[in-house]
Amino acid sequence: MAARPSTESEPRGIGPDRITAVVIGTRGPDEIWVGTEPSRIYWSTDAGETWTEKSGLTDLPSASEWSFPPRPHTHHVRWIEPDPYDPEHLYVGIEAGALVQTHDSGVSWAKPQDGLEHRYCWSVAVDPADPDCILLSAASSSRPAHSPAAAESYVYRRPNAKRWRRLDGRGLPMGEGVVRAELAAGTTGGTFYVATNTGLYRTADQGDSWTAVDITWDDALTTQTPQGLAVVSDTVGA
Numbered sequence: 001m002a003a004r005p006s007t008e009s010e011p012r013g014i015g016p017d018r019i020t021a022v023v024i025g026t027r028g029p030d031e032i033w034v035g036t037e038p039s040r041i042y043w044s045t046d047a048g049e050t051w052t053e054k055s056g057l058t059d060l061p062s063a064s065e066w067s068f069p070p071r072p073h074t075h076h077v078r079w080i081e082p083d084p085y086d087p088e089h090l091y092v093g094i095e096a097g098a099l100v101q102t103h104d105s106g107v108s109w110a111k112p113q114d115g116l117e118h119r120y121c122w123s124v125a126v127d128p129a130d131p132d133c134i135l136l137s138a139a140s141s142s143r144p145a146h147s148p149a150a151a152e153s154y155v156y157r158r159p160n161a162k163r164w165r166r167l168d169g170r171g172l173p174m175g176e177g178v179v180r181a182e183l184a185a186g187t188t189g190g191t192f193y194v195a196t197n198t199g200l201y202r203t204a205d206q207g208d209s210w211t212a213v214d215i216t217w218d219d220a221l222t223t224q225t226p227q228g229l230a231v232v233s234d235t236v237g238a
Helices: 061-065 142-146 218-222
Strands: 018-024 032-037 040-044 052-054 076-082 090-095 098-102 120-127 130-139 152-159 182-185 192-196 199-203
Touching: 018 076, 040 076, 076 120, 090 120, 098 120, 120 142, 130 142, 130 182, 142 152
Parallel strands: 120 182
Antiparallel strands: 018 032, 032 040, 032 076, 040 052, 076 090, 090 098, 120 130, 130 152, 182 192, 192 199
């Protein structure tokens, strides 16, 4: 089995780490970002032939508090979201404990959580026309995030690198009874989609107002926790 890379200049493969998140970068199809358990970030620019570990992720002061409840001795990368306009900027969600970001392709990391009242972060989406507008779904812990019987989760917005603010009172069900949202950016500016156990919702104004999307399989959402969301076209839904 290949060894985990020891330095950024000597990528040797991902090794025994369990892959928990994968995304294509914004530089083209040969650029791939991978997250693992335990929490590490790897980067490939040759379609996965070779990999570089981006060190420093677990050097953040909060890393000692990160813990995945079913396996409390570890944690993992749950989500990777690249900035569509800046290939060196991406967001990384850690399950459980943090939302972090890098502005230099992973040489350094920061934790942009000012105003975020719920720290069990799940899904992240960036406005396709405005990289300064980010939506995030979060809960207080894993049980209210995933269990319909104890569900309580919220969607936040962070405009122009300011404080996170909850999108209360805008037509999107949140709070008690709502499991953590799966988010996806649309294909036009300002458009986002949200899927929870209450249904599928769409905004065209960066989350200022939301409307329910009429779909034939909406009963499936109310009887289970959605596990993913992909937007095909803003004109036909998700």
